[in-house]
Amino acid sequence: MEELILELKNKILEALKLEDMTPEDIDEDAPLFKDGLGLDSIDALELMLLLEKNYGIKLKSPAEGKEIFQSVRTMAGYVAANRVK
Amino acid sequence: MAEEGRKWQGGTDGTSWMHRALIGMMKVVPLWLMYFFMHLAVPVYMVVNHKAYIADYHYFRKRHGYGPAKAFFHVWLNHVSFGKVIIDRFGAYAGKKFRVEVPEMPVYEELCGRPEGFLQVSSHIGSDEMAGYVLKAGKPINALVFGEEARTVTENRNKMLGPNNIRLIPISDDMSHLVALNNALADGEIVNIHGDRVFGSNKVAEVRILDAAAELPLGPFILAAMRKVPAIAVFVMRIGYKKYKALLYRLDNGLDGLDRDARAVKMAQEYASRVDSVIRMYPDQWFNFYEFWND
Numbered sequence: 001m002e003e004l005i006l007e008l009k010n011k012i013l014e015a016l017k018l019e020d021m022t023p024e025d026i027d028e029d030a031p032l033f034k035d036g037l038g039l040d041s042i043d044a045l046e047l048m049l050l051l052e053k054n055y056g057i058k059l060k061s062p063a064e065g066k067e068i069f070q071s072v073r074t075m076a077g078y079v080a081a082n083r084v085k
Numbered sequence: 086m087a088e089e090g091r092k093w094q095g096g097t098d099g100t101s102w103m104h105r106a107l108i109g110m111m112k113v114v115p116l117w118l119m120y121f122f123m124h125l126a127v128p129v130y131m132v133v134n135h136k137a138y139i140a141d142y143h144y145f146r147k148r149h150g151y152g153p154a155k156a157f158f159h160v161w162l163n164h165v166s167f168g169k170v171i172i173d174r175f176g177a178y179a180g181k182k183f184r185v186e187v188p189e190m191p192v193y194e195e196l197c198g199r200p201e202g203f204l205q206v207s208s209h210i211g212s213d214e215m216a217g218y219v220l221k222a223g224k225p226i227n228a229l230v231f232g233e234e235a236r237t238v239t240e241n242r243n244k245m246l247g248p249n250n251i252r253l254i255p256i257s258d259d260m261s262h263l264v265a266l267n268n269a270l271a272d273g274e275i276v277n278i279h280g281d282r283v284f285g286s287n288k289v290a291e292v293r294i295l296d297a298a299a300e301l302p303l304g305p306f307i308l309a310a311m312r313k314v315p316a317i318a319v320f321v322m323r324i325g326y327k328k329y330k331a332l333l334y335r336l337d338n339g340l341d342g343l344d345r346d347a348r349a350v351k352m353a354q355e356y357a358s359r360v361d362s363v364i365r366m367y368p369d370q371w372f373n374f375y376e377f378w379n380d
Contacts, residue, residue, distance in 0.1 A: 033260075041285035042304050044260050048267045049311055058271060062261035069260070 004076045011054060012072070015046045028072040036071070044069060051075075056084035104175070111179035116172060116327065123168040131164060137374035148295040148378065149368055159369060166369045170212045170323055177218060185219040185321065189333035196315055197222045202270040204309040204316040206280035206336065206356055209372040210363060211322040213279070215329045217251050220319070226251045227269040228277040229262060231284075256284060270312045278305040280318070280356050281373060290353035294361045298379040301357060306349040309337070316352050318359045322367050334359045 009023035016039070030036035033044070047069055051057040057079065059065055068078045111119065131138045141163055145156035173183060187193070196203050205226070207213035217228070230253050254265045266276050280301060283289055288307070289300040309316040316336040324330045336352045336359075343351060364371050 040287065041260065041263055042288050042307055043286075044263050045267060045304075045308055045311060048264065052271070058268060059264045062264040062268075063259070065261055065264040066259040 001076060001080065004080060005072055008072055008076050008079065011050055012047070015050045016043055026072060028076075030071060032069050032071060032075075047075070051079065054085075055079050055082075057082050107175050108179045111172075111176050111181065116176055116181065119172045119176075120169055123172060124165060127161060127164045127168060131160065134374075140376045141374055143376065143378075144371060145368070147380070148297060162369045163371065166323065167372050167374075170370075170372070173212065173323070173327075174214055177215075181327070183215065183218070183327045183329060185215055185329040185331055186324075187219060187331040187333070189331075192333055192335065193220060193222075193317070196317065197224060197275070199315075200273050201314050202272070202274045202276065202312075203314050204270075204305060205275055205277040206305055206316060206318045207277055208279060208281045208318070208320060208360060208363075210281070210360065211320050211367065211370045211372075212329060213319065213321055215321040216319050216331055219331065222250065222275055224250065224274055225269070226275040226277055227254050227266060228252070229254050229256060229266065229279070231256055266308065267312075270308070270314055276308070277319075278308075280305055280353075281360065281377075290350050290357075292354055292357035294357050294378075295364065299357070299377060300379065301353050303349055303353060306336075306352040306356070307346070309352060310345045310348040316356075318356050320359070320363045322363070322370055332363060 005028050006023055009026050009028070012018070012026070013021055013023065026037065032047075033039050039047075044065070048059060048065075051059070059068065068074055138160060141160045142156055145151045145159045145163075146153070149156075149159075151159060173181075177183065202224075207216065217226070220226075228251055254262050256262050266278075269276050283300060283302045284304075286302070286304050288303040290303045290306065292299055292301055306316065318334045318336055320332045322330050322332065334355075336355045337348075338355075340348045340351060
C-alpha cells in the first residue's frame with residue numbers, strides 16, 4: 001500500500017503540475033480538497049482522469065467521488081481494490 | 086481570480102406555489118395577456134431589485150456606450166425581454182407551442198452522429214432552455230444546473246426535457262456532478278454547461294467581451310480539452326411572438342498542436358467572441374443581471 005501511495009503522490013504532482021512540491025510535502029491522510037492540499041473542482045476532474053488513464057478505473061456512481069478523494073490514502077485503497085491495469 | 090461578490094448562484098424568483106399557480110393560469114390565459122401584466126410589473130421590479138438594475142444600466146452605458154436616457158430605456162426593454170422569456174418558459178411548461186428555427190441543425194446532427202460525446206456551452210443570453218425542447222440529439226444530454234433552482238422549475242423542466250433524453254445534474258458540494266459529467270463524456274454523451282458564470286473553481290479565462298476585460302469559468306473548457314471532445318456554443322434568441330432562433334457555433338476549430346490548457350483557453354476565447362457578437366446583435370437579451378465585467 002505504501003508503494004501505491006507514493007506512486008499516486010507522484011502522479012498527482014505530475015497531473016496537477018505542482019512542480020514546487022515533492023511527494024513528502026503531501027500528507028497521505030490530509031484532505032485533498034479545501035483545508036488540506038487545497039484542490040478544487042477542476043483538480044477533481046484531473047484526478048478522475050488520472051484514475052481512468054493509469055488504472056482503468058471509471059467511478060461507478062456519482063456519489064462515491066467524495067469518499068474516494070478524501071485523501072491520498074483513500075484513493076490508494078480504492079485503486080488497490082478496483083484497478084484493472 | 087474571480088471575486089466572491091461577482092459570483093452568481095442561480096435560481097428563478099418566486100416560490101413553488103407561485104410557479105404552480107402561474108403554470109395553471111397559463112393553461113387558460115394567452116401569452117400576450119401575460120406579457121401585458123408583466124409590462125406593468127417591470128418598473129416595480131426595477132426599483133425593488135436595485136442592484137440588478139444598476140448592473141444592467143452599467144451594461145448599456147459602459148459596454149454599449151448608450152447615453153443615460155437610452156440606457157434607462159434599454160434597461161426597461163431588457164427586463165421586458167427577460168420577462169417574456171420567463172413567461173414563455175412557463176408557457177412551455179403549460180403546454181404552449183413555440184417555433185424554433187435552427188439554421189445549423191446539420192452541424193448539430195453531424196456531432197450527434199459521432200461516437201464520442203461533446204460539450205455544449207450555453208449562456209444566460211436569450212432562452213437556453215428552449216434549446217432543450219428542439220435540439221433532439223438521439224443520445225443523452227446531461228445539463229449542469231444550479232442546485233438553488235426552485236423545485237417546481239426543476240420538476241417541470243424534467244417533465245418537459247425528460248422525453249428529449251435530457252438529464253438535469255445539480256451542482257453539489259460532494260463533487261457528484263463532476264463524476265456524472267466526466268462519466269457522461271466518457272460514455273459518448275453530451276454535456277451542457279453555462280459558460281458565462283464562474284462557479285466551483287476559481288480558475289478563469291481572461292477574455293474581452295464588448296471591448297472590456299471579463300472572466301469566464303475555465304472548467305467547462307478544460308473538461309472538453311481533457312477528454313478531447315468537440316465543443317459548441319448554443320444561443321437561443323427570442324425573435325418574435327412564440328418564435329425563437331437557435332445559433333450554434335463550433336468552438337474547437339484550430340486547436341491542432343496546442344497543449345491541453347492552451348486548447349481550453351482558446352475555446353474560452355472563441356466562446357467569448359461568440360458571446361460578443363450575439364449580444365451586439367441582441368443587446369436586450371443579455372440576462373446576466375450583475376456586474377459581469379472586471380471594471
